[in-house]
Amino acid sequence: MNSFDAFKDPKLCRALLDRLLAEADQPLRFMEVCGTHTVSIFQSGLRSLLPATITHVTGPGCPVCVTHESEVACFLELAKRDDVIIATFGDLMRVPGPKGKSLKTAQADGARVEIVYSPIDALAVAAANPGRTVVFLGVGFETTAPAVAATIRLAREQNLKNFRVLCFHKLVPPALEALLADPETNIDAFILPGHVSAIIGAAPYAFLADRYHVPSVITGFEPLDILSALLEIVAMRKSGQPAVVNAYTRVVADSGNPVARAVMDEVFVPVDALWRGLGLLPGSGLVIREAFADFDAMRLPGVTLPDAPPLAGCRCGEVLKGKMAPNECPLFDKACTPATPVGPCMVSTEGGCAAFYKYKLDL
Amino acid sequence: MNSFDAFKDPKLCRALLDRLLAEADQPLRFMEVCGTHTVSIFQSGLRSLLPATITHVTGPGCPVCVTHESEVACFLELAKRDDVIIATFGDLMRVPGPKGKSLKTAQADGARVEIVYSPIDALAVAAANPGRTVVFLGVGFETTAPAVAATIRLAREQNLKNFRVLCFHKLVPPALEALLADPETNIDAFILPGHVSAIIGAAPYAFLADRYHVPSVITGFEPLDILSALLEIVAMRKSGQPAVVNAYTRVVADSGNPVARAVMDEVFVPVDALWRGLGLLPGSGLVIREAFADFDAMRLPGVTLPDAPPLAGCRCGEVLKGKMAPNECPLFDKACTPATPVGPCMVSTEGGCAAFYKYKLDL
Amino acid sequence: MDKVLLDYGSGGRASHRFVADLFFKHLGNDILARMDDAAVLSLTGPVAMSTDSFVVDPIFFPGGDIGSLAVHGTVNDVAMMGARPLYLTCGFILEEGLPMDDLARIVASMGEAARAARVRIVAGDTKVVPRGAADKIFINTTGIGEIMVDPAPSGHRAAVGDVVLVSGNMGDHGLAILSTRAGLSFDAPVVSDSASLGGLVGKLLAAVPGVHVLRDPTRGGLATTLNEIAGQSNVGIEINEADIPVDPAVAGGCSILGLDPLYLANEGKFLCILPEPQAQAALAVLRADPLGSGAVAIGRVTAEHAGKVAMVTPLGGKRLLGMLEGEQLPRIC
């Protein structure tokens, strides 16, 4: 077992869990905002083992889920163009836009869509198809945005004329702010996203403790990471001293990754942005700077963000704010399933409703 | 039975055949130069019923068969171009060029080839594929050339910018002249092509009787037409008065079809041309006139008639001159079959060797 | 969704829903509904088994569609061995984006054809390939049936003196398909003869069990099929051109395109080679059935020119009727 595998060690985890069971004597509602945490909590079985006092609420934690329907409508329109090839992470393939259309159905309708693992691979698609414009769909939080920014810089270095990015990147801190700004939100603590934090560091979360007095822990994705974060939260709650703690020090520097941030800042600039289920959040998105306008798909002729109708019947807002469990939504497992998602929480496995659907045995 | 069907009537034909059996007391070697005659003679079973005195020799009667290997190489090169769609009569699909390549193998290699029934249909292909140049392969004798000429005129009327013809049309009288000019040719009489004659009339054949003293009959394609032509030939041989007789008066005017000839002359002009198996024959081919240069595929950049190696081992020259039966060729049904034709006579069903292969029971 | 998606071939829940909504609905029966890896069948005695893939273009054509054709084609091949067709499997390869309505129409048509032919579809498979990786839909069917007579009819059993019958007009299916091709388009009052011959073969064998050869002249047509049999049995076959039934529209269409109806495919006809004394009884059975109403004798089996087919023309001449070489192409010369 190497030093990183120890973070999965069942014996160590059980011991931590016993400690948590002993110490969590007060009710605690915590939210994790990162979908990878969501999946880890469910997939590891940790959720079924948490103390009865602890309630797990899944946040808006998947950049794909929160891609707004207007944004989906926008790239579906682009996909229809004969001279366009869409390059995308697999995550976006099933995300529904207006009228249940998605990249999957667009493909069936004749659109050319290439799934890539890395934005770098989209450059190769562009090089291989000089007669068409390759549009990479830039989605993701601060972890992914620097990779896409670096790719745009590379495209310029390689003098690629037929590569563009449709930039719908989003930022985590403004979303947390929006959640807490709502007086109805019922969240006692946050588990903060480890890989976003690897880029942005700890400082941008300071307001969670300072202004909202919500204890928050940056941590990793192994069961040990999550358990230790929960123990830390319980301790902070007991001591009455909320803070933002970095418990993922093997990866996250308090100052984050300044190189990645510099690349991101060179190419992108923050703007107000639309979030599925949450609406327009100030300063929560990124757009491509003027200096890289030639690589901006949004500036192609005829590209706009169409209006999209609001979601009828979806209770995601309440789910996200911890006021309702996914299976309490009247649409859950009826009109709304992973095959026919209604709201953002059902869109990818990382949404709270989808995780319930996929992992919960006792529904 | 309508008046045209009577030309197939078995009873009438048997009566004519009996008359021929009675009258053909001298050896007679006749050649038909039209492949449709060849097929009719074999397919109707007439060949197996001819008097022992009469020897049937099949001529160079199929425009596809005599399309020279250089010409085949030329259109196969064109077919390779990504921006070209070849439109062609089905007849040309299997005609072999250098190294056994054909339009069939070109298609397998990725060329786009559309089989059309009429050159007019090629205009529709061009209209439906504005991004590519549609090249129609102009092959055929005087029957077909006017149809292709009319199509080129129509393309100009329709202002089609992406339609061209690769013009390899050939003319019948110069080929007959070349055959007879060879002192070794051993042909007593000609059955002349009914549909070529429908266009050119009787006059262009006058030299057959006048200069070479070979009795010749223009006739149709039903058994009765062929039998009556043979009776006419036997009669002329007996009388010692060779002439060119029009026995297909229900279709052929002695003056031919002046309208069709005018269209042909407006678009094409005669030149020396290469014939497979026969070589270069003076004034035996057609090219597109300067006035229609925009529709001439030969004038596309990079299009040339490549050199093609001579046929090794093929005895077509002797077969065509009546000096050898197809099955006397050492390659017949060995190296040379319809699937692997060596010489022009095996290329389409209308070639003498192919007709032997396909129709002769006793080989 | 109104179009077939790649997910429908994933083997997951989307596949299961797709199969249930479509295939069970139209093709379902107790055996298929078990949904195990293989169907369990009870069969006795010698059986005949045959397979064919159907790639016909267009998928809907005058007189049928790729679905009914896929049932008929394999049912007929099984029947040609003197067997009663009982079970079919079917394998679908679907192109992403195929309209669901088209697919539903095809599957319904298969179900109808299977019920009419009294065969059950007992196992199936569905694959979906990306757009452009297949042309709309391909269907494989594999059939099995119990052989009713001993010895079974076979292409190896044509004997000198036997009579050659055909059950009706030649070339209808081939011309119906050609009439739909872009670039050749003409209007022909001809529909495909696609039909299941299992029932008619059953009646024929009940009345005339001593039939030597049964065969359906599909790809390659009558001429090719006769050549195959002449080769397998090492006999000559002599047929009379004037006796071969061809619809005038098929003859007309062929004359325009320079094709020979004897090389065109049939999908609801068969030829039967049997001892001369039983020929009249066989013709009577055939003619009593709508699928054999045009049955006639067209020739006989000879010792002469073994391995070849000879055609006696209306003129009284004799010529070879060769095998198809490659696909017939329309021609102008």
Place this chain on the structure above:
Amino acid sequence: MDKVLLDYGSGGRASHRFVADLFFKHLGNDILARMDDAAVLSLTGPVAMSTDSFVVDPIFFPGGDIGSLAVHGTVNDVAMMGARPLYLTCGFILEEGLPMDDLARIVASMGEAARAARVRIVAGDTKVVPRGAADKIFINTTGIGEIMVDPAPSGHRAAVGDVVLVSGNMGDHGLAILSTRAGLSFDAPVVSDSASLGGLVGKLLAAVPGVHVLRDPTRGGLATTLNEIAGQSNVGIEINEADIPVDPAVAGGCSILGLDPLYLANEGKFLCILPEPQAQAALAVLRADPLGSGAVAIGRVTAEHAGKVAMVTPLGGKRLLGMLEGEQLPRIC
């Protein structure tokens, strides 16, 4: 010619040459050589019949090719019913222009796989479609075999208290295929497990005839297959995550792409559900064979949560192991 031509599917002489040169050479046997419309087979007792179409891309992959896979896939489905696979039919759909060398390699590989699996290919069909109308080559195989035990194993027979065994590592085939995909390319020391399981199943049933369920977790993987059985038998199935054998490279590849090895296809593995008292005997038989050397028990059948599959995690938690929805896609979140 070095490429497949449309003529090779015409049914004429070009087809016959093609079939003789290629298919008879590699797949030939007495039954296939008869060349009648259907093969005549003698079969006794209840039989299992199954069909599958193979459209795998790439057609050559680490550990196999579409030809051997087409044999293994259908042989295995027949074997899963407790049957001895005996006969296969195969239907080829070829794209015009397919290199003959590739095709010859595939057909040779099929022949080798069939000989190794002791099955005979008794009927075949070849269609050639125009370039662009298919992706290189699709193969349908349909198989039939005699069932060796009564009652036959079936997905409906899982019983509370039964033990669930798997014959080896999960996900090798799926990951081997993924590792070849453009745009995802990584180097993985993993080859497909594609293999014929007929022989091993024969040995297993000879020693342990009372097996309840056999199934090969192909498309949809182990998770989907377990869900199917839980549904068919209306029982719960509980498996231990820590006991499921997964090659470290498969786990590694999946972690990069965000995939779950339990949803990846296997082509040479099966799962066996049987009464607890016979589990050790079954494991002994499996482990004695190279194809089952990695066999282990991974769980048991429960009365609880009928129709669902529960996974006990290393942490001791319990969660649902759902069915695959659509195809698994690589993801970054």
Place this chain on the structure above:
Amino acid sequence: MCLAVPMEVIAINDKIADVEIGGVTRQVRLDLIDAAPALGDFVIVHAGFAIRRMDRDDAMETIKLFQEGLGLELI
């Protein structure tokens, strides 16, 4: 060499005629014909063009000539 079929003219529309054989119909172009056909006339069709009108009287004359010459009854 020049496969051409006699077909009956069943409709005429400027330069295009509908022609028929055995119930099969097709359109042909009349650009090349030197004498306009009437409905019911037969034309020789080659590669989608009518190239000549067929002379029915001439055909009957020919047949009659043969029948008489051969001492056959008129059909």
Place this chain on the structure above:
Amino acid sequence: MCLAVPMEVIAINDKIADVEIGGVTRQVRLDLIDAAPALGDFVIVHAGFAIRRMDRDDAMETIKLFQEGLGLELI
């Protein structure tokens, strides 16, 4: 939300490194990393980019802390 995997660096070539997990290797870009990794280092890989070097000492420290705190034996 941001699936990222710790992979071991087995080769470095300017801005590109070969990384490995469970025997599976891939190339990743180093454009974003703020401290150049050495061979044998683990990096966190996201979407084809190495985004951080992992600190092995820190990891061992963390584990040791827990083990001691929980009274478990060192592994």
